[in-house]
Amino acid sequence: MTHFHEGFLYHRKPALIGMDDAQACRLRPGARCASCRSFAEGKTMRLGVIPENPLERLVLAAGLVPRPVAETQLAFTFARAVMAGVELGFFDALKSQAKTVEELARERSTHPRATEALLNCLVGCDYLAYEDSTRRYSLRPVSRKWLLRDSPHSLANKMHFQILEWEYLAQLESFVRSGKPLAMHSSTNAEEWHAYQAGMADVGRLSLDEVVLRTPIPKGARRMLDIGGSGGTYSAAFLRKYPGLRSTILDLEAAVAHARPFVEAHQLGERLSLVAGDVLGDDLGEGTYDFVFMSMVAHHFSHEQNLAVARKVFRALAPGGVFVLQDFERGKRPSPKNQVGALTDLYFALTSQSGTWSLEEMRGWLRQGGFSLRRSIKLRTSPGMVQVVGSKA
Numbered sequence: 080m081t082h083f084h085e086g087f088l089y090h091r092k093p094a095l096i097g098m099d100d101a102q103a104c105r106l107r108p109g110a111r112c113a114s115c116r117s118f119a120e121g122k123t124m125r126l127g128v129i130p131e132n133p134l135e136r137l138v139l140a141a142g143l144v145p146r147p148v149a150e151t152q153l154a155f156t157f158a159r160a161v162m163a164g165v166e167l168g169f170f171d172a173l174k175s176q177a178k179t180v181e182e183l184a185r186e187r188s189t190h191p192r193a194t195e196a197l198l199n200c201l202v203g204c205d206y207l208a209y210e211d212s213t214r215r216y217s218l219r220p221v222s223r224k225w226l227l228r229d230s231p232h233s234l235a236n237k238m239h240f241q242i243l244e245w246e247y248l249a250q251l252e253s254f255v256r257s258g259k260p261l262a263m264h265s266s267t268n269a270e271e272w273h274a275y276q277a278g279m280a281d282v283g284r285l286s287l288d289e290v291v292l293r294t295p296i297p298k299g300a301r302r303m304l305d306i307g308g309s310g311g312t313y314s315a316a317f318l319r320k321y322p323g324l325r326s327t328i329l330d331l332e333a334a335v336a337h338a339r340p341f342v343e344a345h346q347l348g349e350r351l352s353l354v355a356g357d358v359l360g361d362d363l364g365e366g367t368y369d370f371v372f373m374s375m376v377a378h379h380f381s382h383e384q385n386l387a388v389a390r391k392v393f394r395a396l397a398p399g400g401v402f403v404l405q406d407f408e409r410g411k412r413p414s415p416k417n418q419v420g421a422l423t424d425l426y427f428a429l430t431s432q433s434g435t436w437s438l439e440e441m442r443g444w445l446r447q448g449g450f451s452l453r454r455s456i457k458l459r460t461s462p463g464m465v466q467v468v469g470s471k472a
């Protein structure tokens with residue numbers, strides 16, 4: 080069984096990394112699942128080999144499960160098989176009807192035997208189903224919901240971006256030896272920028288409903304600044320909820336050309352604009368905005384840069400204005416309780432010279448920037464993600 084904590088418990092067989100929407104059930108931490116009688120524990124999501132019954136618990140506790148093989152070889156093959164299924168178009172090819180290996184290989188111009196191995200792996204991982212009598216493969220709910228290009232929940236662009244992220248991770252040992260990160264924002268080419276911005280549009284949708292519901296936009300706010308807002312997934316959702324609001328997305332010049340089609344697709348006209356700039360170097364003005372949002376950007380900046388941004392944002396806000404800084408939270412100290420924070424910290428250290436920050440560090444920037452701190456918000460639909468909120472008195 081694989082647990083996703085902070086209110087989530089997902090069931091799955093075999094006991095390896097993964098999840099299945101059809102079988103997912105939501106539990107508060109500490110609550111007991113009616114079907115498997117296990118407790119949801121802890122505060123954050125964990126991935127890994129997790130026992131499903133007392134015997135498995137015993138075997139695992141006795142150290143008899145070769146966890147490093149399951150959590151590396153099997154896990155990375157699983158991951159890459161799902162990405163390949165998207166990249167090669169197999170999931171989309173199965174959208175309307177079940178198909179045989181021969182039909183899929185012909186349609187996607189792939190090698191039949193190799194295609195069969197991939198499809199069978201996806202059946203084993205519960206992303207496809209197989210019907211023996213017809214020899215046909217079909218979609219499981221997890222693939223239909225998340226991997227079809229035209230699904231409203233599609234992560235297909237993110238899967239494509241992950242092919243690049245896979246290459247980034249291949250540099251991990253060299254990064255740890257030298258301490259030299261990849262600095263993706265300055266070394267990325269046009270094709271990579273496109274994949275990055277498209278991937279971000281997918282990721283932004285993941286917790287969108289909760290973010291829109293819980294983000295404390297001040298009453299009557301009219302002018303919003305979305306720092307590093309990319310294709311404007313969040314801005315557009317806020318604008319739909321608050322008809323009097325307009326938003327300016329500020330993003331790097333290299334990103335803007337690739338983000339623009341996503342911004343235009345929101346069809347919000349002049350209410351949603353996209354400007355090229357660098358929050359680290361640009362002047363954000365004084366008293367110009369009622370609400371400033373910065374999601375998933377702080378992990379690209381150093382402590383000093385984030386503090387400078389908080390000061391700039393404070394100046395740019397009108398009295399009563401609110402700044403919401405949203406990002407993954409790193410635990411105060413290394414702990415298995417904060418696996419997501421630790422994994423994302425390492426990933427961003429490798430790719431972007433920085434990493435994730437603790438809640439105290441993020442709150443510290445806002446406090447030092449002049450803000451009155453409000454209660455931070457831990458997102459339930461995106462474990463490990465937090466909103467730090469400050470208002471300008």
Ligand SMILES: C[S@@+](CC[C@H](N)C(=O)[O-])C[C@H]1O[C@@H](n2cnc3c(N)ncnc32)[C@H](O)[C@@H]1O
Nearest residue numbers: 279283307308309330331334357358359374375
């Ligand atoms: C991880 S993405 C987050 C996108 C979006 N805010 C979200 O939460 O889904 C980070 C974004 O910040 C932008 N960015 C990075 N450094 C920046 C800077 N110095 N000034 C403005 N934007 C920046 C990147 O181009 C990218 O679009």
